Amino acid sequence: MEEENADGEDLLEVDFPHTIFAIKTALGHEKTVAENLGQKGKRKGAHIFSIISPMKLRGYVLIEGEKNEKAIEELLKGMQYVRGIVGGERDISLKEIEHYLAPKPIVADITEGDIVEIINGPFKGEKARVKQIDTGKEEITVELFEAMVSIPVTIKGDSVRVLEKEENL
Protein backbone atom coordinates (compact mmCIF):
# COMPACT_ATOMS: atom_id res chain seq x y z
CA MET A 1 0.00 0.00 0.00
CA GLU A 2 2.47 2.64 -1.17
CA GLU A 3 1.61 6.06 -2.43
CA GLU A 4 3.80 8.60 -4.11
CA ASN A 5 3.91 12.33 -3.55
CA ALA A 6 4.56 15.03 -6.15
CA ASP A 7 8.34 14.50 -5.99
CA GLY A 8 7.98 10.81 -6.65
CA GLU A 9 9.14 9.84 -3.15
CA ASP A 10 7.45 7.09 -1.25
CA LEU A 11 5.05 8.34 1.36
CA LEU A 12 5.97 6.61 4.58
CA GLU A 13 3.13 8.08 6.59
CA VAL A 14 0.83 5.15 5.98
CA ASP A 15 -1.17 3.99 8.97
CA PHE A 16 -0.33 0.43 9.91
CA PRO A 17 -2.17 -1.53 12.57
CA HIS A 18 -0.21 -2.22 15.72
CA THR A 19 1.29 -5.59 16.53
CA ILE A 20 4.03 -7.40 18.44
CA PHE A 21 6.94 -9.05 16.64
CA ALA A 22 9.20 -11.72 18.12
CA ILE A 23 12.88 -11.35 17.25
CA LYS A 24 15.38 -14.17 17.59
CA THR A 25 18.62 -13.09 19.26
CA ALA A 26 21.87 -14.70 20.37
CA LEU A 27 21.47 -16.33 23.80
CA GLY A 28 22.43 -14.06 26.67
CA HIS A 29 22.37 -10.89 24.59
CA GLU A 30 18.64 -10.12 24.79
CA LYS A 31 19.04 -6.95 26.88
CA THR A 32 21.87 -5.65 24.67
CA VAL A 33 19.65 -6.13 21.61
CA ALA A 34 16.72 -4.37 23.34
CA GLU A 35 18.92 -1.40 24.31
CA ASN A 36 20.57 -1.13 20.88
CA LEU A 37 17.23 -1.46 19.12
CA GLY A 38 15.84 1.30 21.32
CA GLN A 39 18.68 3.63 20.39
CA LYS A 40 18.54 2.78 16.69
CA GLY A 41 14.75 3.00 16.58
CA LYS A 42 14.85 6.45 18.16
CA ARG A 43 17.61 7.65 15.84
CA LYS A 44 15.84 6.41 12.72
CA GLY A 45 12.39 7.51 13.84
CA ALA A 46 11.11 3.95 13.47
CA HIS A 47 7.49 3.35 14.31
CA ILE A 48 8.12 1.13 17.28
CA PHE A 49 6.68 1.84 20.69
CA SER A 50 8.44 -0.56 23.02
CA ILE A 51 10.97 -3.39 23.08
CA ILE A 52 10.60 -6.10 25.69
CA SER A 53 13.21 -8.54 26.92
CA PRO A 54 11.31 -10.93 29.23
CA MET A 55 13.50 -12.83 31.68
CA LYS A 56 11.84 -16.16 30.93
CA LEU A 57 12.14 -15.86 27.17
CA ARG A 58 15.77 -16.61 26.46
CA GLY A 59 16.99 -15.92 22.94
CA TYR A 60 14.13 -13.61 21.98
CA VAL A 61 13.01 -10.01 22.34
CA LEU A 62 9.58 -8.65 21.51
CA ILE A 63 8.99 -5.47 19.53
CA GLU A 64 5.70 -3.60 19.83
CA GLY A 65 5.13 -1.40 16.82
CA GLU A 66 3.36 -0.86 13.56
CA LYS A 67 2.67 -3.98 11.55
CA ASN A 68 5.26 -3.20 8.89
CA GLU A 69 7.58 -6.18 8.68
CA LYS A 70 9.74 -4.59 5.97
CA ALA A 71 10.49 -1.56 8.17
CA ILE A 72 11.39 -3.84 11.10
CA GLU A 73 13.62 -5.97 8.86
CA GLU A 74 15.34 -2.81 7.66
CA LEU A 75 15.86 -1.68 11.23
CA LEU A 76 17.34 -5.04 12.25
CA LYS A 77 19.73 -5.18 9.32
CA GLY A 78 23.37 -5.34 10.42
CA MET A 79 22.54 -5.39 14.13
CA GLN A 80 24.82 -7.43 16.32
CA TYR A 81 23.31 -10.50 18.06
CA VAL A 82 20.08 -10.29 16.00
CA ARG A 83 19.12 -13.47 14.14
CA GLY A 84 15.95 -12.17 12.47
CA ILE A 85 12.18 -11.92 12.82
CA VAL A 86 10.33 -15.03 13.88
CA GLY A 87 8.04 -15.76 10.96
CA GLY A 88 4.38 -16.62 11.08
CA GLU A 89 1.15 -15.22 9.83
CA ARG A 90 -0.43 -14.93 13.24
CA ASP A 91 -0.14 -11.72 15.26
CA ILE A 92 1.06 -11.80 18.84
CA SER A 93 -1.46 -10.05 21.07
CA LEU A 94 -0.83 -8.17 24.29
CA LYS A 95 -2.84 -10.82 26.14
CA GLU A 96 -0.36 -13.51 25.09
CA ILE A 97 2.63 -11.66 26.51
CA GLU A 98 0.94 -10.26 29.65
CA HIS A 99 2.42 -12.94 31.87
CA TYR A 100 5.91 -11.81 30.87
CA LEU A 101 5.16 -8.25 31.95
CA ALA A 102 4.07 -9.00 35.50
CA PRO A 103 5.96 -12.14 36.42
CA LYS A 104 4.56 -13.93 39.43
CA PRO A 105 6.78 -13.88 42.52
CA ILE A 106 9.37 -16.63 42.63
CA VAL A 107 8.08 -17.78 46.02
CA ALA A 108 4.44 -17.96 44.86
CA ASP A 109 4.57 -21.74 44.45
CA ILE A 110 6.28 -22.35 47.80
CA THR A 111 4.33 -22.79 51.04
CA GLU A 112 5.48 -23.12 54.62
CA GLY A 113 6.18 -26.75 55.47
CA ASP A 114 7.22 -27.75 51.93
CA ILE A 115 10.28 -29.92 51.53
CA VAL A 116 12.76 -28.36 49.14
CA GLU A 117 16.13 -29.12 47.64
CA ILE A 118 18.65 -26.29 47.57
CA ILE A 119 19.96 -25.97 44.02
CA ASN A 120 22.76 -23.45 44.38
CA GLY A 121 25.01 -21.73 46.90
CA PRO A 122 26.97 -23.32 49.78
CA PHE A 123 24.09 -25.68 50.69
CA LYS A 124 23.59 -26.99 47.15
CA GLY A 125 22.12 -30.50 47.15
CA GLU A 126 20.85 -30.29 50.75
CA LYS A 127 17.23 -30.99 51.59
CA ALA A 128 15.34 -28.66 53.89
CA ARG A 129 11.91 -27.77 55.23
CA VAL A 130 10.48 -24.29 54.57
CA LYS A 131 9.83 -22.43 57.81
CA GLN A 132 9.07 -18.90 56.65
CA ILE A 133 8.46 -17.02 53.41
CA ASP A 134 9.17 -13.35 52.70
CA THR A 135 7.24 -12.61 49.51
CA GLY A 136 8.48 -9.01 49.25
CA LYS A 137 12.15 -9.95 49.35
CA GLU A 138 11.47 -13.27 47.61
CA GLU A 139 13.42 -15.05 50.33
CA ILE A 140 12.62 -18.16 52.28
CA THR A 141 13.90 -19.39 55.62
CA VAL A 142 14.56 -23.11 55.75
CA GLU A 143 15.83 -25.68 58.23
CA LEU A 144 18.34 -28.12 56.82
CA PHE A 145 17.62 -31.83 57.44
CA GLU A 146 21.26 -32.84 57.62
CA ALA A 147 22.36 -30.18 60.11
CA MET A 148 23.31 -31.45 63.57
CA VAL A 149 21.72 -28.43 65.19
CA SER A 150 18.65 -26.92 63.60
CA ILE A 151 19.67 -23.45 62.45
CA PRO A 152 17.35 -21.46 60.23
CA VAL A 153 18.98 -20.39 56.98
CA THR A 154 17.57 -17.62 54.79
CA ILE A 155 18.07 -18.06 51.05
CA LYS A 156 16.69 -16.64 47.81
CA GLY A 157 13.43 -18.20 46.61
CA ASP A 158 14.96 -19.17 43.27
CA SER A 159 17.67 -21.19 45.01
CA VAL A 160 15.31 -24.06 45.77
CA ARG A 161 13.28 -26.70 44.00
CA VAL A 162 10.12 -27.95 45.72
CA LEU A 163 10.34 -31.72 46.28
CA GLU A 164 7.17 -32.29 48.27
CA LYS A 165 4.29 -29.98 48.95
CA GLU A 166 3.18 -29.59 52.56
CA GLU A 167 -0.38 -30.73 51.80
CA ASN A 168 0.92 -34.05 50.45
CA LEU A 169 3.03 -34.82 53.50
Add this chain to the structure above:
Amino acid sequence: MLACKKCMFLTDQEKCPLCDGELSKEWQGMIVVLDWETSEVAAHMEIRANGKYALKVR
Protein backbone atom coordinates in the same frame (compact mmCIF):
# COMPACT_ATOMS: atom_id res chain seq x y z
CA MET B 1 22.44 0.06 35.97
CA LEU B 2 20.06 0.13 38.95
CA ALA B 3 16.27 -0.23 39.03
CA CYS B 4 13.83 1.89 41.03
CA LYS B 5 11.95 -0.27 43.55
CA LYS B 6 8.83 1.85 43.06
CA CYS B 7 8.50 2.61 39.34
CA MET B 8 11.12 0.12 38.01
CA PHE B 9 12.89 2.83 35.95
CA LEU B 10 16.48 1.87 35.12
CA THR B 11 19.12 4.47 35.84
CA ASP B 12 22.81 5.01 36.56
CA GLN B 13 22.04 7.80 39.00
CA GLU B 14 21.87 7.54 42.79
CA LYS B 15 18.12 8.15 43.05
CA CYS B 16 15.29 7.52 40.64
CA PRO B 17 15.03 10.60 38.38
CA LEU B 18 11.32 9.90 37.87
CA CYS B 19 9.96 9.30 41.36
CA ASP B 20 12.93 9.79 43.71
CA GLY B 21 12.49 6.16 44.79
CA GLU B 22 15.08 3.82 46.27
CA LEU B 23 17.18 1.85 43.79
CA SER B 24 18.07 -1.83 43.69
CA LYS B 25 20.75 -3.72 41.81
CA GLU B 26 18.63 -6.87 41.84
CA TRP B 27 16.39 -6.65 38.84
CA GLN B 28 15.39 -8.85 35.89
CA GLY B 29 13.86 -8.43 32.45
CA MET B 30 13.76 -5.15 30.56
CA ILE B 31 11.37 -3.01 28.60
CA VAL B 32 12.58 -0.08 26.51
CA VAL B 33 9.71 2.35 25.99
CA LEU B 34 10.08 4.64 22.98
CA ASP B 35 6.54 6.01 22.73
CA TRP B 36 4.65 5.59 25.98
CA GLU B 37 1.60 7.43 24.67
CA THR B 38 1.04 4.95 21.84
CA SER B 39 2.36 1.80 23.48
CA GLU B 40 -0.30 -0.59 24.76
CA VAL B 41 2.34 -2.43 26.75
CA ALA B 42 3.37 0.81 28.51
CA ALA B 43 -0.31 1.54 29.25
CA HIS B 44 -0.75 -1.98 30.64
CA MET B 45 2.26 -1.46 32.91
CA GLU B 46 1.15 2.07 33.83
CA ILE B 47 4.36 3.56 32.42
CA ARG B 48 4.08 7.28 31.71
CA ALA B 49 7.55 8.24 30.48
CA ASN B 50 9.89 6.91 27.83
CA GLY B 51 13.02 5.10 28.95
CA LYS B 52 14.27 1.75 30.17
CA TYR B 53 12.43 -0.20 32.88
CA ALA B 54 12.96 -3.50 34.64
CA LEU B 55 10.17 -6.08 34.57
CA LYS B 56 10.94 -7.28 38.06
CA VAL B 57 12.78 -5.62 40.96
CA ARG B 58 13.74 -7.18 44.28
